[in-house]
Amino acid sequence: MVSLPSFLVVSLILFLAGIAVMIARKNVIAILLGIELILNAAALNFAAYTRFINNNLDGHVMSLFIIVIAAAEAAVGLAIVIRFYQIRESIHIDDATQLQS
């Protein structure tokens, strides 16, 4: 029987992995992947809590909406990355240096 703590540990690992990816990687696509990891950690948490503790629909609804909105966000994010690549011919975050005081 898989219990609540195992789900929470998995989601915590996903969350930390997402944070680590965003800090360590310099590639914009990789950072977008890190954001997806964090969102999925939250969705997993909602589903697990609602399955083991609360037994209401709130958590399932939240998870579904997180998945939908994450897709929308990734679409817009990738579109912007494509524009950035066409102008700068690079998707390295260190090349985004035009706007600095």
Add this chain to the structure above:
Amino acid sequence: MLLNYLASIARFTPEIILVVTMIGLLFVESTYSNDAKGSKKGYLYATAYLGLLFTLVKLIGSLGDAPGGIFTNALTIDPFSTLAKIIMVIGTGASIYLSRRSDDIYDKLKGEFAIIAIGVLIGGMLLASANNMLMLYIGIETLSILSYVLASLKKNDDRSSEAGLKYSLYGGISAGIMLFGMSHIFGVVGTIQFAGIVDKIQALDTMQVAILMPSFLMFFAGIGYKIACVPFHMWAPDVYEGSPLPVTTFFSIVPKIAGIAVLVRVTMTFFGGDTSALQMTWVGSLSVIAALTMTVGNVSAIGQRSVKRMLAYSSISHAGMMMMGVVCLSEIGVTGIIFYGITYLFMTLVAFFITSFVQDEYGNDHFERFNGLITKHPLMAIFMIMTMFSLAGIPPFSGFVAKFNIFNALIDKDFYVLAIIAGMNSVVAIYYYLKIVRLMVFKSSESEEKVSGFGFTNQLVIAILTVPVLVLGIFWENIIVVANGAKIFIQ
């Protein structure tokens, strides 16, 4: 059940009108040929203004209605949210007007600005009346995702696309962190309804407090990012500088007011009544963040060369000032915030309108471009001087009354340290606001050429926007009465 939904829809008309307007704009836009000039699309702008006007009338008409929850309490309609929505609708209308006149947006894409701006407005309105975590998340994401598109609207310009990139990365990260916090709050209290959460956090054991404390701080990250308060403010100057100027105008009003509105609602609902360990954490960190936000915003604004970037930092510090009102946890504080929001709207609009037309003439918005404006366009220069005095908080302008209200709320609750910090910040702010005044009045300009953007219509619109800056500073009692009615409705 069905009747309940019908009644909910009746109270949801402002948002429905905006959705219909947005869809209508898409159709109207498609009737024009591909290479039509955006500023010539009269029907498109007529549709947009008509929709916004209907929404505004509907919102003002519903100000006196009894507060209540709609759609099974997913949204709250109360005078506070209605007033916040009115501010946002006026801000959107003015930004759409500016986008039509400005040269900073590609002429072909001007229609798109109007469509996406109304989409952002819908997100902001959802956020202002959100009463559960799902609506809060949907509101924030509607606001954010469309804002990323707006920031990179100038799509062949490397600065604009970089602004969009930074905005979307920071936005995605903070939304993710906020959701992770929310998920643990949901796990502990077992519901996503704000009303249910309030009941649960009255009685918690130590273990639950230990989980909830970091969760609420993570939850704050998402809201704080929308307001651009200090640990999450790094994106703001870059995005504001890189975006086209009408977009910057829009960003400094709609997402900011929506974020403040949701922060006020969350704070007042969760921590308005009891004194628990969580309240200390939340209010304590809020007051530190508010003080830091003001100070960092003001100090960074001093050294800037670009007026747009200076206004970006100044809007960060104004957000800090509004957060001071949240810290008070009192009705005077909420009144002060609403009044501040109203005055902030008009001051920001006038400052950005004038900067925009000056920038269109000279190609950049450095401080020197304002040299000798008073000899070329005395009226515009006087309006700009009034606005700068008002932003700095010098009487008799409205900015002074707005700051005074916040001070009043702070001293009423004995937050003397915060009041002193806010006062010292006002002194710092005077320096960089009056720099523009000095350049306009005492320096002579290099050329005698007039700014072509200051035609009769534009001057008239700027004059209309300037009237409240002065009038609200003198006849402020009437607005205070309205703002006093802006009670938060807690179930």
